[in-house]
Amino acid sequence: MRVDIVTIFPTFFDVLGVSLIGKARDRGILDMHVHDLREWTHDRHRTVDDTPYGGGAGMVMKPEPWGEALDAVLSEDAVLLVPSPAGEVFSQSMARELAEEKHLVFACGRYEGIDQRVVDHYAARGRVRLVSLGDYVLNGGEVAAMAVIEAVSRLIPGVVGNPESLVEESHELGLLEYPSYTKPAQWRGLDVPPILLSGNHGAIAAWRHEQSLARTRAHRPDLLAEG
Numbered sequence: 550m551r552v553d554i555v556t557i558f559p560t561f562f563d564v565l566g567v568s569l570i571g572k573a574r575d576r577g578i579l580d581m582h583v584h585d586l587r588e589w590t591h592d593r594h595r596t597v598d599d600t601p602y603g604g605g606a607g608m609v610m611k612p613e614p615w616g617e618a619l620d621a622v623l624s625e626d627a628v629l630l631v632p633s634p635a636g637e638v639f640s641q642s643m644a645r646e647l648a649e650e651k652h653l654v655f656a657c658g659r660y661e662g663i664d665q666r667v668v669d670h671y672a673a674r675g676r677v678r679l680v681s682l683g684d685y686v687l688n689g690g691e692v693a694a695m696a697v698i699e700a701v702s703r704l705i706p707g708v709v710g711n712p713e714s715l716v717e718e719s720h721e722l723g724l725l726e727y728p729s730y731t732k733p734a735q736w737r738g739l740d741v742p743p744i745l746l747s748g749n750h751g752a753i754a755a756w757r758h759e760q761s762l763a764r765t766r767a768h769r770p771d772l773l774a775e776g
C-alpha cells in the first residue's frame with residue numbers, strides 16, 4: 550500500500566519509522582511519503598492560512614496550496630482522507646475497508662480546518678472521506694492520521710507477525726477484549742485467575758467470553774445495544 554501524508558508538520562510522522570510500521574516500511578509492504586504543504590506555497594512567508602470569511606475565531610487553511618499539493622500527490626486509485634472532528638467516526642470496520650486500498654492520501658489540516666472547497670473539489674472527482682477519532686478536539690489532523698495509519702497498516706498481511714493475534718482483539722468480535730495475564734502466577738499478592746492455570750481450554754474460552762461481556766457491559770454498553 551502507498552500512503553501519502555500532506556502536513557505543515559512533517560516531523561510529526563518521524564515516529565512511523567519505528568516499531569512494526571517502520572519494519573513494514575523497510576520491507577516494502579508500506580510505501581509511505583510525507584510532504585510539507587509549504588512546498589506548494591509561492592510567497593516569501595510560505596502562507597498556508599488566512600482569516601475566515603464571515604468572521605470568527607482562528608484561521609482557515611487556504612485552498613491554493615492544498616489544490617497544488619493534492620493534484621501532485623493523488624492518483625486515480627487514491628482515497629483522500631481528511632482528518633476532521635466533523636467527520637465520520639473512525640472504526641475497526643473502516644480500518645478493514647481501508648486496508649484493501651492501494652493508495653491512501655491524508656490531508657492533515659491545522660487551525661480551524663481547510664477551506665471547504667478543497668473537499669468539495671476532490672469529492673467531485675474521486676473518493677474523499679472525512680474521518681474523526683471521536684468526540685474530543687485535537688489541534689490538527691496529524692495525530693488522527695497516525696492513528697488511522699497504524700490501525701489500517703496492521704491489517705495488511707505481513708505487517709503484524711502473527712495473523713491470529715488480529716482475530717481476538719477488542720472490536721474485531723464486536724466485544725472488548727478479555728484481560729490477559731503472564732508469569733509470575735502471583736505478583737504483589739495478586740493471583741492470576743486459577744482457571745487460566747487449569748489447562749481446561751473449553752473452560753478458559755468460556756471464562757474469557759464472560760470477561761469480554763462483563764467489560765463491554767461496564768465500559769461500552771452501546772456495543773451490546775444492537776446487532
Ligand code: 6GU
Pocket residue numbers: 631632633634680681682683684685686687688689690693
Ligand atoms: Cl480527525 N481532528 C481534530 N482536529 N480533532 C479531532 C479529530 C480529528 N478527531 C477527534 N478530534
